[in-house]
Amino acid sequence: MPNKANDPSKKSWIPVSADSDFPIQNIPYGVFLTRDDVITIGTRIGDHAIDLGALHQLGYFKGIPLTDDIFLQDTLNDFISDGQKTWRLVRNRISEIFDITNPILKENLEHQKTVLFTMEEIEMQLPVQIGDYTDFYSSKEHATNIGTMFRDPENALLPNWLHMPIGYHGRSSTIIPSGTNIRRPKGQTMVAGEDTPGYGPSKMVDFELEMAFITTDANKLGESIPIEDAEKYIFGLVLFNDWSARDIQKWEYVPLGPFMAKNFASSISPWIVTLDALQPFRVPSPEQNPEPLPYLKQEGANSFDIHLEVSITPEGGVPTTVSNSNFKYMYWTMAQQLTHHTSNGCKVLSGDLMGSGTISGHTPDSYGSMLELAWQGTKPIELLDGATRTSIEDYDTVTLSGHCKNEKVRIGFGQVVTQLLPAK
Template sequence: MPDSWLDLDPDAHFGPATLPYGVFSTASDPGRRVGVAIGEHVLDLGGTARALGAPFADTVAGPGLDALLAAGRPVWDQVRTALTAWLTDPVHADAVRPHLVDRSSVRLHLPFTVADYVDFYASEHHATNVGRIFRPDQEPLTPNWKHLPIGYHGRSGTIVVSGTDIVRPTGQRKPPTEPAPVFGPSVRLDIEAEVGFVVGTPSPMGESVPVDSFADHVFGVFLLNDWSSRDLQAWEYVPLGPFLGKSFATSVSPWVVPVAALEAARVEQPAQDPEPLPYLRGTRPWGLDLRLEVRLNGHVVSNPPFDQMYWTAAQQLAHMTVNGASLRTGDVFASGTVSGPEPDQRGSLLELTWSGKEPLRLPDGTERAFLEDGDEVVITATAPGPGGTVVHFGEVAGRILPAR
């Protein structure tokens, strides 16, 4: 990967190997524009494309990524090739420089219109921990878990961009010691550190998408926090699964890393036993070597490894379309909580505190079983890039406000 002609800090989070897409505005220009992060700058992609006469200028004109998502893989590759040349070949410096904005001065927005939202349950370590917590006298994994990627349909309208405050949800909950449910604010508010994927190229209803077609349909990858009310969830989820305990808010990072930036991060997934049915098999691995970091009020509490996920995103996409369900541009699907085999690799407070029985002691002397009002959670991630570079995903952050 060639270096940029920009004077980038060696530790810059967004080098030429990443080039993630987002949507930004500034105080002087409140109109929303498509941007690409490079070092401490954001490149106005539409403005640059118009200035250089790029054939895709109208596609990236904004105010969001929707048109680019819908354009498909050939255009995605064309844009990324052009961006790499513009930001690494000094011949383009004079034309590109006027379209750079300091990243510290921009406001970032939800980068695309969210269509449908599906959340999976793909970490064997997470599923096993949850099973042991809630069903200590039974097998931790349900009989179907190793045969198909389990998921549920979420609420796309409550997906919010990083930095949006999260209001503590209110609803029914039934404490184990009470004979009947009570109503009030959730007292077991949790996080789920996840990785999200956004669909660009749609598919017709009635046709499934094979595992090997993943990169033809999925545009990019981002971080996601599936905020979860464990007490609301525990009372409501039988027999139809998560509802109000999940639907109040889901936070996503503002930068979408293109799938093309993750070739060097592709790894074999953990061995699958029993062997999945044929529609869940592919010819190339789609495990991803992402390393997440979860901070609570500035303190690192977990480092979940994404390469340990039992089901890959490609398998998830194949499964959610195998019944003929169509894909739409802007569909989001998420990995489910990312957890590893070690206690400090668990991606939820439910696991980290073993359902509150073993509270976290933070360096400032406070303890947490679940989230308190005023708490802030920040999730970041990195992946290996080409030639020893590092791909950064930015962050997804949110602060808890009291119930209303």
Template sequence: MTWIEIAENSPFGPENLPLGIFRVGDEEPRMGAAIGDQVIDLAPLASAQMLDGSQFAEPSLNAFLALGRPAWHATREWLLELVRNENERDSVEPYLIPQSAVTMQLPFEVSDYVDFYASEHHATNVGRLFRPDAEPLLPNWKHLPVGYHGRAGTVVASGTDIVRPSGQWKAPGADAPTYGPSQRLDIEVELGYVVGSPSILGRPVPITDFKEHVYGVVLVNDWSARDLQAWEYVPLGPFLGKSFATSISPWVVSLDALEASAVRLGKQEPPVLPYLAGEELTNFDITFEVYWNSALVSSPPYREMYWSPAQMLAHLTVNGASVRTGDLFASGTVSGGEKDQRGSFLELSWGGREPVTVDGEPRTFLEDGDEVTITGWAATPDGTKIGLGSVTGRILPAVS
């Protein structure tokens, strides 16, 4: 498949070719494609081949994303030819850089950030924890993809340290809230969708146009302060408990690379309204792994998500709201039906009542110094794995 030597367990085989922004030393950041444990330096390579590669020299993917699907497809076909054709070896090898020699950057400038709530397993678990005396799913949940607007300015690159947030939280049985550092700091395993082509204000995006607007995906860890969230979320939903930080992986995997891992969306009952309905709706056969201080604690499956990404985008825009180049919308926490498939520590420890063993100690929520890494890969029918890379963050003490 390729003349480039790639380790058998590499997440970035020749059919993947995710895009990201890297820096070498003090050089300006620029765009590259990952293959194996190397980065293809695209700007000088395109120049050497007498191609217009100005977008590859930009410090974010936004200029490339704005070019739209024909350009995305042409770039992928060019890259596939470069790595598959032995005759291209001499022209490409000078522009291969070991990933160990680069520093990855935030891959794109985030214009807007929307977070959904698309896992029935997760929504049911949270409903049982937050509202134990009521139905776990609220009446609207199976009629629309529930979501909220986050803060684009606090979306950070993998490897960025996360400062423990402070805010109001109310202890059980207390008459009044307390201000201070969050005591129930959590993660959320999510898949994020990266918008390339913008839409027009006032014109909804139909589910059939999903691939015309979305370039690809990143791994997302939407850090969550559960004590802040529980006190503040009624009646308007998440705010300070979510807005302090959201981490994303450095490599953006294209929808074209993921195409072979698509699986049909499960049956939705009751039937959804027409603007959310379609015969070809799909999710992806992606498995995540969550490492808490290097201990594997969970493996959530994405294929069981109740809402598809095309439905999320359709609902996001059905009121006429537009999307812009660089918009990010995420799936919400990915959880499966088994305990070791839960995508948050809130669920994994069942609200703190069932500790998880980490480093030989019982743990419930994150402590200062803890590090969380989320990895993921998509499986295809022929056994190929399309890696999504990883997203990592370490908890720092709250600012006094």
């Protein structure tokens, strides 16, 4: 089925600024609370949110096999379960409805009052019920930096890293949407020179610049997803800030890896940008050497050129950009991550979230965490107001943003904005 919504020449009758993340070629999906305190599934064009529940009730999706309540729910899980064919039919129809040449809704002001909201009139919610969350460790530059800091620089990557996507299971209950503030976590730490650990607020809270993909129901227990089919089960992507407490992590991570240092909060952008919308921005992923085992081997352009940025804003201050990176730097692709995840027969469900792992590039200004940017505190980052940071301080706000752009169109994810509050 053709991706008609990706036509770069399309324009919407809803005003869209040139630098908007949400032109008619995007059509992301999210969940929001309306001005009437009704929760609904919707999409966005420019600075307007569109109530898909109302649009469906008014008959605009006639001919597409959808249940009456598919967009009247408080999560996207059931819609995601309908599969790629339905996602594409709905996205194409939305593109038709809001095309500047289509008068049906454009000239129906009564319907517009029911369907359209300004962004100031709504409150974004978590878009899916996340049953399970897996975080990968798939940036070669990031893994090399961490290995250099904490192990032998000559053997920064562990022997298995170049042969399979490394990951761990995280905590889905603490994944929160943009705009939700978090508290500085408390935990055990071991201070250098001490013989016993102490307990208290973390002194090294850090962001992690990541992206994450949302899956649909993908397989039965005991079945694997072939690499050539993996992308069929990826609904879309969000920006992902996987918060970390580095001092807690350093003490606890041997022998089983991250635990309390990671599960206190992870922040996501509220609009899920579909894999369909990202197709014009495909690029080759980094060369993989040694060649992956046959079940992970891919051909063609399997990554996406997504520009990523992180800024830190102190309380009452101005934002300072501290990192510029790109999703295309990831060594292991989403398809390889999902295929490996199910290679042992692990079942994947609608709404499951898979984090990419921290995204770092080749240069220091493209590193995806304060641990790397400030290099274990030895190179403090200077903010625009003259203050310095080696980690995130109380009342700092961390903002992640991301977009794709070519000579014809820009597709973006919006932002993830989170403020760190003091420990309770």
